[in-house]
Amino acid sequence: xxxxxxxAKKRDGKELLAEEIKFFIDGYVSxxxxxxxxxALLMAIYFNGLSEAETTELTMCMAKSGDMIDLSTIPGxxxxxxxxxxxxxxxxxxxxxxxxALGVHVAKMSGRGLxxxxxxxxxxxxxxxxxxxxxxEKFFNIVRKIGLCVxxxxxxxxxxxxxxxxxxxxxxxxxxxxxxxASIMSxxxxxxxxxxxLDVKAGSGAFMKTLDGSIELAKTMVKIGENVDRKxxxxxxxxxxxxxxxxxxxxxxxxxxxxLKGEGPEDLTEICISLAANMLNLxxxxxxxxxxxxxxxxxxxxxxxxxxxxxxxxxxxDTRVLDNNDLFEKAKVKYVVKSPSEGYINSMDTEKCGTSAxxxxxxxxxxxSSIDFSAGIVxxxxxxxxxxxxxxxxxxxSSSLEKCKSAERLFMNGIxxxxxxxxxxxxxxxxxxxxxxxxxxxxxxxx
Amino acid sequence: xxxxxxxAKKRDGKELLAEEIKFFIDGYVSxxxxxxxxxALLMAIYFNGLSEAETTELTMCMAKSGDMIDLSTIPGxxxxxxxxxxxxxxxxxxxxxxxxALGVHVAKMSGRGLxxxxxxxxxxxxxxxxxxxxxxEKFFNIVRKIGLCVxxxxxxxxxxxxxxxxxxxxxxxxxxxxxxxASIMSxxxxxxxxxxxLDVKAGSGAFMKTLDGSIELAKTMVKIGENVDRKxxxxxxxxxxxxxxxxxxxxxxxxxxxxLKGEGPEDLTEICISLAANMLNLxxxxxxxxxxxxxxxxxxxxxxxxxxxxxxxxxxxDTRVLDNNDLFEKAKVKYVVKSPSEGYINSMDTEKCGTSAxxxxxxxxxxxSSIDFSAGIVxxxxxxxxxxxxxxxxxxxSSSLEKCKSAERLFMNGIxxxxxxxxxxxxxxxxxxxxxxxxxxxxxxxx
Numbered sequence: 001x002x003x004x005x006x007x008a009k010k011r012d013g014k015e016l017l018a019e020e021i022k023f024f025i026d027g028y029v030s031x032x033x034x035x036x037x038x039x040a041l042l043m044a045i046y047f048n049g050l051s052e053a054e055t056t057e058l059t060m061c062m063a064k065s066g067d068m069i070d071l072s073t074i075p076g077x078x079x080x081x082x083x084x085x086x087x088x089x090x091x092x093x094x095x096x097x098x099x100x101a102l103g104v105h106v107a108k109m110s111g112r113g114l115x116x117x118x119x120x121x122x123x124x125x126x127x128x129x130x131x132x133x134x135x136x137e138k139f140f141n142i143v144r145k146i147g148l149c150v151x152x153x154x155x156x157x158x159x160x161x162x163x164x165x166x167x168x169x170x171x172x173x174x175x176x177x178x179x180x181x182a183s184i185m186s187x188x189x190x191x192x193x194x195x196x197x198l199d200v201k202a203g204s205g206a207f208m209k210t211l212d213g214s215i216e217l218a219k220t221m222v223k224i225g226e227n228v229d230r231k232x233x234x235x236x237x238x239x240x241x242x243x244x245x246x247x248x249x250x251x252x253x254x255x256x257x258x259x260l261k262g263e264g265p266e267d268l269t270e271i272c273i274s275l276a277a278n279m280l281n282l283x284x285x286x287x288x289x290x291x292x293x294x295x296x297x298x299x300x301x302x303x304x305x306x307x308x309x310x311x312x313x314x315x316x317x318d319t320r321v322l323d324n325n326d327l328f329e330k331a332k333v334k335y336v337v338k339s340p341s342e343g344y345i346n347s348m349d350t351e352k353c354g355t356s357a358x359x360x361x362x363x364x365x366x367x368x369s370s371i372d373f374s375a376g377i378v379x380x381x382x383x384x385x386x387x388x389x390x391x392x393x394x395x396x397x398s399s400s401l402e403k404c405k406s407a408e409r410l411f412m413n414g415i416x417x418x419x420x421x422x423x424x425x426x427x428x429x430x431x432x433x434x435x436x437x438x439x440x441x442x443x444x445x446x447x
Numbered sequence: 448x449x450x451x452x453x454x455a456k457k458r459d460g461k462e463l464l465a466e467e468i469k470f471f472i473d474g475y476v477s478x479x480x481x482x483x484x485x486x487a488l489l490m491a492i493y494f495n496g497l498s499e500a501e502t503t504e505l506t507m508c509m510a511k512s513g514d515m516i517d518l519s520t521i522p523g524x525x526x527x528x529x530x531x532x533x534x535x536x537x538x539x540x541x542x543x544x545x546x547x548a549l550g551v552h553v554a555k556m557s558g559r560g561l562x563x564x565x566x567x568x569x570x571x572x573x574x575x576x577x578x579x580x581x582x583x584e585k586f587f588n589i590v591r592k593i594g595l596c597v598x599x600x601x602x603x604x605x606x607x608x609x610x611x612x613x614x615x616x617x618x619x620x621x622x623x624x625x626x627x628x629a630s631i632m633s634x635x636x637x638x639x640x641x642x643x644x645l646d647v648k649a650g651s652g653a654f655m656k657t658l659d660g661s662i663e664l665a666k667t668m669v670k671i672g673e674n675v676d677r678k679x680x681x682x683x684x685x686x687x688x689x690x691x692x693x694x695x696x697x698x699x700x701x702x703x704x705x706x707l708k709g710e711g712p713e714d715l716t717e718i719c720i721s722l723a724a725n726m727l728n729l730x731x732x733x734x735x736x737x738x739x740x741x742x743x744x745x746x747x748x749x750x751x752x753x754x755x756x757x758x759x760x761x762x763x764x765d766t767r768v769l770d771n772n773d774l775f776e777k778a779k780v781k782y783v784v785k786s787p788s789e790g791y792i793n794s795m796d797t798e799k800c801g802t803s804a805x806x807x808x809x810x811x812x813x814x815x816s817s818i819d820f821s822a823g824i825v826x827x828x829x830x831x832x833x834x835x836x837x838x839x840x841x842x843x844x845s846s847s848l849e850k851c852k853s854a855e856r857l858f859m860n861g862i863x864x865x866x867x868x869x870x871x872x873x874x875x876x877x878x879x880x881x882x883x884x885x886x887x888x889x890x891x892x893x894x
Binding site: 004007008011034035036037038039040042043044046047167170171172173 | 451454455458481482483484485486487489490491493494614617618619620
């Protein structure tokens with residue numbers, strides 16, 4: 001078998017055999033096949049796509065390129081969740097305790113922030129003393145003991161994806177549905193859970209800007225999961241505006257606590273109820289409406305908040321900051337962003353919000369940058385709100401006034417205020433299962 | 448400027464700017480831009496093509512990546528000729544002396560054999576003592592003195608093409624019209640002649656298998672040449688069967704001598720008259736029919752054969768073998784291939800003929816192999832000839848019987864004998880100039 005023939009075959013629009021995909025992935029990971037041949041194949045895939053069979057095979061070959069985590073020694077059904085990445089998206093830290101409080105196990109590896117999107121691991125590390133680098137044994141033991149553990153990616157998980165992603169990133173071959181799906185699903189499959197809930201974002205702050213694109217991506221991923229016997233469901237959720245009010249690491253942990261105490265923003269709370277209900281449903285806890293009631297009960301009875309504290313404690317974190325958010329370290333500078341006019345906020349560019357938070361210090365401008373955990377944005381107004389001239393739209397937290405001024409310019413660039421009230425949009429656009437696509441109406445909406 | 452953006456732009460089907468093409472070529476040649484980004488761009492070009500402006504710009508950037516030969520110190524009009532490569536194609540060594548005998552200067556660099564096709568330089572080196580590695584000054588002096596010199600490629604000619612071709616060869620991106628055209632034309636433009644005649648082969652032994660493909664390639668190259676002020680014309684010639692009767696290095700030199708003495712095969716003679724007439728026409732020696740008469744006269748009066756001897760002498764070669772071909776070293780084994788049936792030869796696979804000659808020792812099986820100058824094939828029968836059972840179809844020359852047996856199997860695999868006489872096909876299919884495409888009828892045919 002020769003890589004040349006595999007490139008030519010895909011270039012000519014033909015379907016690759018399982019052994020050809022295996023040859024390519026194994027050879028690339030071992031270093032026998034070079035970047036320049038792989039980038040030519042990736043560009044051919046960009047143009048000619050991959051069939052469902054090819055995508056599934058690629059995903060499995062990638063998953064098997066490194067450690068496959070075996071969670072079978074942990075009793076019960078394990079449910080994983082993946083978000084395609086958003087701004088202010090702290091749902092993992094809300095829904096994992098919710099479902100764990102109901103006996104569904106979550107043994108999850110999460111990532112760090114990338115570009116304008118935040119990462120669960122960075123958010124967790126804003127809790128004093130909490131360590132997310134945990135060895136396999138301790139990770140398993142925490143899940144066995146409290147039914148829940150979220151840690152950073154450790155070990156040699158899907159090395160094929162690391163190499164392929166780095167190459168795609170410099171050869172303009174990121175934007176391909178099947179390659180995106182294989183990248184995400186290979187990591188979820190290697191992570192070992194029985195069921196996978198996918199939160200696919202749509203809108204200005206998301207990777208997929210259009211609803212149709214997001215649904216296509218969701219379908220592709222659900223098919224991969226089901227083809228390899230993982231129960232997989234996707235929700236298409238809105239990322240046309242930030243989720244909740246807080247963007248930034250400790251600011252988001254505070255919002256997580258509020259939400260688990262029943263005092264969170266309505267949009268965030270509702271989306272978390274839906275996500276948690278779908279995880280419970282995947283784990284066989286009943287139909288969706290029933291699972292929504294169960295999920296809601298974990299907020300009402302405090303069991304979800306307690307579960308979060310148990311996990312933080314197990315990871316060495318100081319749980320006192322969760323009970324009393326005032327104990328979090330404060331940002332040096334607090335800066336108020338005021339409305340320059342009056343009217344309804346018609347749109348708030350999510351990517352610009354995310355990048356503004358990065359400028360304030362909440363994210364990494366380069367891979368080597370360090371994070372200011374206290375930095376970020378709290379939105380005082382959101383899309384559809386009416387503002388008067390001089391009203392506070394947002395509050396910025398940072399280490400310097402200069403950063404605040406610079407972030408404000410970008411942030412305000414993304415805000416449109418008009419006399420007309422904007423149309424309402426659903427929080428959740430659709431639910432994709434192996435059998436069907438349910439699209440939701442505006443009834444399921446933001447306010 | 449970033450290579451990433453150039454890849455993405457071409458991937459999205461947009462036209463690259465001149466400075467973007469220059470950035471890519473300069474960066475690639477200097478090593479700042481890596482193979483893996485270039486191969487992704489090449490694959491995007493494979494799918495989305497290049498416009499005429501892009502192709503011309505690419506060609507010029509490639510040409511300028513190394514030495515640009517300045518022939519202006521040599522008086523008169525210099526005409527170059529390029530063949531896309533064939534089997535038994537010894538036309539350069541026939542037509543160059545013809546036009547030089549009429550005062551049109553030829554200062555030409557030629558290549559070696561590649562795969563199943565032979566190379567002019569290998570053929571020349573079958574003449575005892577002849578040296579094709581000649582420095583620039585001696586090359587120029589020979590052209591000034593006798594009006595003709597054909598040598599091997601020397602110096603740093605189009606390094607961009609060397610790097611790009613090697614990368615295309617392993618990434619399945621050879622087969623693109625514009626990249627092929629830029630590769631050929633960059634070398635012709637760097638070689639410095641005022642006029643360029645292109646001999647584009649069509650048929651089973653050619654790079655372009657179809658007539659339409661060959662015409663497209665010819666149009667693309669003619670446009671490039673004319674865009675940068677080189678008078679350029681292309682003939683589309685038949686490569687559905689080998690040219691002439693001899694395949695192999697000294698065997699072909701013998702056929703060159705015969706043809707220049709007026710005793711050559713008719714197909715080879717006629718195609719050489721046409722090619723030479725077009726070179727003369729490019730150099731302003733008159734209309735095509737007039738130039739054909741002039742070309743013919745150089746055979747009749749012996750001036751072309753004398754010009755060949757002058758060049759061979761100037762390059763240190765032993766001209767006695769030209770006057771008396773029996774002085775060429777003989778192959779150890781002479782092997783007769785006989786017809787297994789009776790009927791008309793309907794086809795003779797040119798690529799298989801070429802590869803058979805390579806097996807006999809006439810070409811290189813790997814880049815490092817050495818050539819057996821005496822090895823090769825003389826065809827005793829050609830397409831359209833009638834053969835009886837046991838008639839000699841071809842005579843093989845080699846160093847061993849084993850090689851002959853092995854070559855015979857492949858050779859006979861490419862021959863179809865049938866009771867039906869095949870249709871006649873033109874020797875020259877078409878002539879492509881900047882203004883028009885003239886297609887020729889079968890009147891201009893093989894026999």
